[in-house]
Amino acid sequence: MSTFWSIWISVIVLGTVFGCVWLLWATRKSQTTDTETDRTMGHSFDGIEEYDNPLPKWWFYLFMATCVFALGYLALYPGLGNFKGLLGWTSQNQWEQEVQQAEARYGELYAQYGSTPVEELAKIEDALKMGQRLFANNCAVCHGSAARGAIGFPNLTDDAWLYGGTPQDILHTLNNGRQGNMPAKGTMPGMTNEQVDQVVNYVLSFSGRARDEAAAEAGKQVFAQACVACHGADAKGNQAVGAPNLTDDAWLYGSTYDWIRETVLHGRQNQMPAQSERLSQDQIQILAAYVYSLSN
Numbered sequence: 352m353s354t355f356w357s358i359w360i361s362v363i364v365l366g367t368v369f370g371c372v373w374l375l376w377a378t379r380k381s382q383t384t385d386t387e388t389d390r391t392m393g394h395s396f397d398g399i400e401e402y403d404n405p406l407p408k409w410w411f412y413l414f415m416a417t418c419v420f421a422l423g424y425l426a427l428y429p430g431l432g433n434f435k436g437l438l439g440w441t442s443q444n445q446w447e448q449e450v451q452q453a454e455a456r457y458g459e460l461y462a463q464y465g466s467t468p469v470e471e472l473a474k475i476e477d478a479l480k481m482g483q484r485l486f487a488n489n490c491a492v493c494h495g496s497a498a499r500g501a502i503g504f505p506n507l508t509d510d511a512w513l514y515g516g517t518p519q520d521i522l523h524t525l526n527n528g529r530q531g532n533m534p535a536k537g538t539m540p541g542m543t544n545e546q547v548d549q550v551v552n553y554v555l556s557f558s559g560r561a562r563d564e565a566a567a568e569a570g571k572q573v574f575a576q577a578c579v580a581c582h583g584a585d586a587k588g589n590q591a592v593g594a595p596n597l598t599d600d601a602w603l604y605g606s607t608y609d610w611i612r613e614t615v616l617h618g619r620q621n622q623m624p625a626q627s628e629r630l631s632q633d634q635i636q637i638l639a640a641y642v643y644s645l646s647n
């Protein structure tokens with residue numbers, strides 16, 4: 352703030368406080384007696400008149416006390432332009448102090464949990480409670496507060512994993528994030544609409560839901576050409592590229608004919624954001640244990 356505005360603000364603030372004191376004092380002095388009188392102000396509105404009585408003493412002293420308090424406050428805390436106050440308080444250093452206190456309280460526990468292997472950590476109830484809170488704050492927006500996921504956001508409580516459910520896999524997912532990329536029409540960009548229909552029927556046949564058995568049979572060929580590179584010859588998926596198992600009943604997107612057709616026609620792009628920049632390693636370890644505990 353420039354010196355001009357600093358002085359401007361100080362003058363207005365102090366002027367107001369001293370103005371109040373002066374006003375109180377001046378009007379008090381003009382009164383000759385402290386006792387109540389019958390004197391009125393001399394005007395009347397609809398027969399209502401106003402007494403010209405002095406302020407009650409308690410009221411006067413209370414008002415004076417607030418002015419004294421204001422001056423004390425302005426001396427201790429910032430309020431007069433650039434003057435920082437005698438205590439040197441800032442919202443920044445109060446926040447830092449609170450963070451330090453919290454770190455002193457939780458830091459030791461965090462460090463202890465952070466160096467415990469995920470499998471063991473997943474058996475410690477207090478660590479899981481901490482993990483649940485971290486999950487609610489950092490992950491629930493996408494995965495849901497019960498971690499059951501939604502369309503496009505994987506369910507973390509089942510045994511179906513895009514990228515693997517071992518502690519190392521989960522830690523890798525959390526630290527580095529994941530990028531799921533299914534190209535439109537797989538590795539066969541020139542796929543005809545008929546072939547799309549065939550391969551969709553073939554995918555549906557894994558769970559006995561093919562609409563058209565003949566098309567499903569023909570879809571086997573298309574699948575071999577366009578899909579096995581990622582989803583595997585048995586369609587059980589490949590965690591190295593995050594290609595889901597298409598034979599189980601866990602679906603990232605919808606499992607109906609229309610949903611699967613949409614996936615094949617237009618592909619899918621999906622991202623799990625990396626957490627290593629946002630969260631500490633100890634927090635990630637605790638979260639990994641929480642996620643691990645959901646399905647183990």
Ligand code: HEC
Pocket residue numbers: 486489490491492493494503504505507511512513514515516521524525529530531532593621622623624626638639642
């Ligand atoms: C912005 C949304 C978003 C947030 C926030 C988010 N995730 Fe994810 N997460 C995803 C998406 C989307 C995927 C699937 C990525 C894919 O399909 O390739 C995913 C995948 C995962 C996986 C892999 C699941 C599997 O089947 O292999 C795990 C584990 C995971 N997230 C845990 C977490 C945890 C723990 C947090 C909190 C620190 C978190 N996620 C925060 C969107 C999010």
Ligand code: HEC
Pocket residue numbers: 513530531532533534536537538550551554574577578579580581582592593594595597601602603604605611614615619620621
């Ligand atoms: C380059 C690798 C790749 C190829 C080729 C590929 N996919 Fe995928 N597919 C993926 C990935 C990765 C995902 C997960 C996308 C995500 O994380 O959102 C996926 C998702 C899907 C899904 C959604 C599964 C669910 O749980 O909702 C279906 C269905 C699917 N693929 C079918 C196919 C079919 C049919 C073909 C062949 C025409 C094919 N894919 C070719 C990588 C591939």
